[in-house]
Amino acid sequence: MMQLQNFIGGQLVAPAAGRYLPLVEPATGQVFAQVPDSDAADVDAAVQAAEVALPAWRALPAEERGRLLVRLAELIEQNLDRLARAESQDNGKPLSLARTLDIPRAASNFAFFGTAAQHFSSEAHVQEGVAVNYTVRHPLGVVACISPWNLPLYLFTWKIAPALAAGCCVVAKPSEVTPYTAFLLSGLAQEAGLPAGVLNIVHGTGPGAGQALIEHPGIRAISFTGGTRTGQHIARSAAPQFKKLSLELGGKNPNLVFADCDLTEAVRTSIRSSFANQGQICLCGSRIFVERPVYEQFKAEFLAQVQALTVGDPLLETTRQGALVSEAHLQKVLSYIDLAHQEGGRLLTGGHRVQVPGRCADGFFLEPTVFEGLAPDCRVNQEEIFGPVVTLTPFDTEEEALHWANGTDYGLSATIWTRDLTRAHRVAHQLHAGVVWVNTWLHRDLRTPFGGMKNSGVGREGGLEALRFFTEPQNVCVKL
């Protein structure tokens, strides 16, 4: 059986205690590999390797650091098929999605930040005839990057790339549920010629390796993407050591469909924003509010397209819905379907586990599911389900739609469908969401600030924001 290894000091190494955890393929329910169950000793070795590598890495001109990252991007592109297969096997997502979204984006992350580091500049403040102040942005040092299972390599590299570009050395922990592509990245980092110890990858559980990492005194900053509760825990653990924090957390995103919109396009894109990656994207729009005059038409067209989504083997080109990431997560999503019934929801389609014949007979598949008739303040409309379950609710006025859209503890993203330009801006500015899309969804420009309001996070990733996060500004004042 394949055994994954940690990547420490430029070498692939076994966990010090020799403990491993089984890695399950969600589409088959079968164990296909073992992943290190690392502990504090492995984390410490990784932090030490990073500390040794730091002086030379931070002293390297940004252009040379960037060249290595761009090389890594090229290697990811050259290994697209291998990485996409690994991602699909590990996560359950359709191979077609891994090939067109996850892996290309991982390459873009390195290419983007590899070049961005060369465009990064700092400010100068001149007091005429008196003094000149200028800002030096120093790399923070050794930082931790912790990422979740839903977009494994995509989100892992979204953190690592800016940290390395900024001149930091990294100890990264991917989710233990989906570590395969992070392990493959170790080999590509070696091939790209990344100096030993600049990037270290330690596999293991959140409470084990993750906790040891966030508590380690050698870690200066933590960039975390994951659940809101884990984010709260990390903030509590990191506070006594004053570690810098970037937290990208959960969402319960509204999708507002106004009657004047291009309904065909709104339905087509809402299928994606509801069910892409089996609804396991923090940006999925799980609460769909539709203006009453077009509610029935939207519902009919939406349901017809939901029912046409093929659930099945992620390796087949025809598959649109793969497996959920684990049996435990499938059970969690099913419990919310039960709750939706208890809370008085009307099931419009889906709602059941799917038995896929053949090699996927024991996989974790679920029908894409739509409810209506649920109050905006019920638990199903308030709590993050993170699966292929959405609710439909009609609204009568813009004020009502905004009130419901903003009526959760989350504030990650929102989508607006309208042809009225004035309304689009007016509504966008009143939404409590870090990212607002108008007549589109998951349209990403890596230069833009990315992150959530309220319980969806603290800080912003993306573009120069990420490079600012991984650096410490220092003001130098020179008397003239």
Ligand code: NDP
């Ligand atoms: P978790 O919060 O459970 O885990 C995220 C990562 O944190 C994993 O690597 C996990 O390890 C690790 N972890 C858990 N406990 C600790 C700890 N005590 N110390 C350090 N690390 C720890 O999230 P999920 O993996 O379940 O991911 C789903 C969540 O991520 C959803 O809430 C989703 O909304 C959110 N998310 C947010 C995004 C955003 O950009 N805002 C984007 C994508 C997802 P392990 O898994 O090995 O236990």
